[in-house]
Amino acid sequence: xxxxxxxxxxxxxxxxxGFAGLxxxxxxxxxxxxLAIIFGQMGVINMAHGEFMILxxxxxxxxxxxxxTQLPALxxxxxxxxxxxxxxxSGALGMLVEWALIRxxxxxxxxxxxxxxxxxxxLQQAYRSxxxxxxxxxxxxxxxxxxxxxxxxxxxxxxxMFVMAIxxxxxxxxxxxxxxxxxxxxxxxxxxxxxxxGAVGIDTERVDRLTFGLGCGIAGIAGSAFTMVGSTGPxxxxxxxxxxxLIVVFGGAASLLGTIAxxxxxxxxxSTLEFFLSGSTAKVLTLLAVVGILxxxxxxxxxxKVRR
Amino acid sequence: xxxxxxxxxxxxHRQGGVQPMLAVSDLHSAYxxxxxxxxxxxxxxxxxxVAVMGRNGMGKTTLMKTLMGIVPVKSGSIRVDGxxxxxLKSHQRVARGLAYVPQxxxxxxxxxxxxxxxxxxxxxxERRVPxxxxxMFPVLLEMKGRRGGNLSGGQQQQLAIARALASxxxxxxxxxxTEGIQPSIIREMGRTLKKIRDDRGLSxxxxxxxxxxxxxxxxxxxxxxxxxxxxxxxxxDIDEAQVARFLSV
Numbered sequence: 399x400x401x402x403x404x405x406x407x408x409x410x411x412x413x414x415x416g417f418a419g420l421x422x423x424x425x426x427x428x429x430x431x432x433l434a435i436i437f438g439q440m441g442v443i444n445m446a447h448g449e450f451m452i453l454x455x456x457x458x459x460x461x462x463x464x465x466x467t468q469l470p471a472l473x474x475x476x477x478x479x480x481x482x483x484x485x486x487x488s489g490a491l492g493m494l495v496e497w498a499l500i501r502x503x504x505x506x507x508x509x510x511x512x513x514x515x516x517x518x519x520x521l522q523q524a525y526r527s528x529x530x531x532x533x534x535x536x537x538x539x540x541x542x543x544x545x546x547x548x549x550x551x552x553x554x555x556x557x558x559m560f561v562m563a564i565x566x567x568x569x570x571x572x573x574x575x576x577x578x579x580x581x582x583x584x585x586x587x588x589x590x591x592x593x594x595x596g597a598v599g600i601d602t603e604r605v606d607r608l609t610f611g612l613g614c615g616i617a618g619i620a621g622s623a624f625t626m627v628g629s630t631g632p633x634x635x636x637x638x639x640x641x642x643x644l645i646v647v648f649g650g651a652a653s654l655l656g657t658i659a660x661x662x663x664x665x666x667x668x669s670t671l672e673f674f675l676s677g678s679t680a681k682v683l684t685l686l687a688v689v690g691i692l693x694x695x696x697x698x699x700x701x702x703k704v705r706r
Numbered sequence: 707x708x709x710x711x712x713x714x715x716x717x718x719h720r721q722g723g724v725q726p727m728l729a730v731s732d733l734h735s736a737y738x739x740x741x742x743x744x745x746x747x748x749x750x751x752x753x754x755x756v757a758v759m760g761r762n763g764m765g766k767t768t769l770m771k772t773l774m775g776i777v778p779v780k781s782g783s784i785r786v787d788g789x790x791x792x793x794l795k796s797h798q799r800v801a802r803g804l805a806y807v808p809q810x811x812x813x814x815x816x817x818x819x820x821x822x823x824x825x826x827x828x829x830x831x832e833r834r835v836p837x838x839x840x841x842m843f844p845v846l847l848e849m850k851g852r853r854g855g856n857l858s859g860g861q862q863q864q865l866a867i868a869r870a871l872a873s874x875x876x877x878x879x880x881x882x883x884t885e886g887i888q889p890s891i892i893r894e895m896g897r898t899l900k901k902i903r904d905d906r907g908l909s910x911x912x913x914x915x916x917x918x919x920x921x922x923x924x925x926x927x928x929x930x931x932x933x934x935x936x937x938x939x940x941x942x943d944i945d946e947a948q949v950a951r952f953l954s955v
Contacts, residue, residue: 580833583817583821584828586817586821590817591812591814593796594808595814595825596775596776596796596797597774597800597806598800598805598828598869598873599800599825599828600797600825601797603795
């Protein structure tokens with residue numbers, strides 16, 4: 399399949415596709431971070447995670463419209479406000495859902511699967527009723543449009559770089575929160591031994607609620623970033639949820655580094671193969687490779703070496 | 707000596723008129739429908755060390771878990787320094803002055819030694835590990851950056867005790883602290899427990915199967931069998947042979 403291209407062409411193709419893959423990687427990482435935090439913390443598989451992401455995307459859309467019509471002077475900076483709003487909206491909805499639904503099902507993990515799937519259907523219909531079935535796009539401020547010409551054949555889109563910078567910031571932020579802060583230590587203690595965490599004085603219910611909110615909030619930011627690379631519709635989130643699960647499992651649950659490494663390898667494989675093959679063949683090959691590796695390493699890419 | 711009276715000869719409580727630091731009355735607790743504790747009455751005076759002895763499956767661990775709120779109270783009351791904690795969640799009980807060193811130590815194995823101790827600071831809102839904990843357990847200072855799971859059994863036990871003490875408890879509960887620990891370290895631990903009591907004046911309840919350890923540390927020994935207390939005596943006038951009979955299989 400590489401036969402028709404010169405070596406220089408191939409280099410440019412790999413660089414450009416690699417970069418396109420990096421944007422996908424950013425969305426995946428943000429999605430997977432939220433999902434992994436929630437799964438690691440409470441063993442809840444959040445089937446509605448894609449819908450929390452889309453809530454963030456719709457918040458960005460609303461923000462974009464609002465600033466365009468009401469505050470055009472601030473339009474260039476609206477994206478930062480949109481991301482903060484996306485985080486808050488998804489996070490608040492997440493905490494509400496945890497309080498109303500999830501916390502009653504902690505002892506029945508399979509039921510949470512069903513319940514969150516139902517929630518995802520409800521949210522999809524809600525989006526359809528509120529925002530309409532048509533996909534909506536977001537108007538980008540002018541400084542995010544265009545690309546940087548690196549060589550004759552390689553150009554890098556500015557919005558892609560922006561998304562990656564945001565993702566890096568959030569990933570570093572989450573890592574600091576989890577491994578350097580008091581709250582993070584409490585989260586990790588609850589993850590390891592819920593009963594014991596309560597018995598050393600940690601309010602496990604509060605930690606659960608905040609963690610669920612945090613995971614959903616990060617999905618909201620992923621949605622905000624997503625508006626730059628795709629259009630937002632009521633069911634757009636569903637397309638991402640399976641890939642995101644794959645990333646969490648492949649990376650090894652409860653390992654931040656594993657999540658990042660697996661998001662990177664899956665998005666790059668996917669993106670590079672897509673150029674040479676059709677999208678579905680690329681997906682089949684990616685899945686096959688993941689399945690093969692998981693058969694050899696069922697615990698995922700990264701695991702902690704420690705006596706249990 | 708012929709003994710006709712039931713073994714549960716009620717011994718006088720040491721505290722006399724003092725309000726007990728931990729007062730358990732008519733405590734029943736159950737896993738689902740099967741009741742394990744059938745009405746326990748225990749009073750522990752400030753600064754007293756009480757050993758709860760009994761064979762496996764007699765309710766020692768259930769008692770500890772019920773006191774900590776991990777197993778729910780079915781009926782009866784648990785008072786810490788006068789306040790009823792029976793209906794509270796585990797973390798609220800810690801805030802009221804209970805601390806727990808569970809069987810098998812249950813440290814957070816993937817977290818560092820320092821982080822493990824810091825989890826105990828949650829209810830005190832302190833930010834730094836108090837220096838006196840490291841003074842008491844110098845080995846933990848040496849290893850503070852290591853993951854808890856990579857410590858030896860004895861070191862993990864010290865870590866679990868330090869984590870419990872970090873919440874500045876009034877009553878410290880230890881569930882079979884000698885299990886899986888080598889004899890020389892068991893003696894060391896007896897000294898440590900008494901030192902903790904002397905330095906901090908807190909009350910200690912320790913469940914135990916090793917009679918020599920219990921006799922070493924405790925002011926008073928209770929024997930629990932099938933969820934009821936069947937024997938109680940002060941350290942001074944304990945009949946070792948009789949207690950040993952309760953523990954033999």
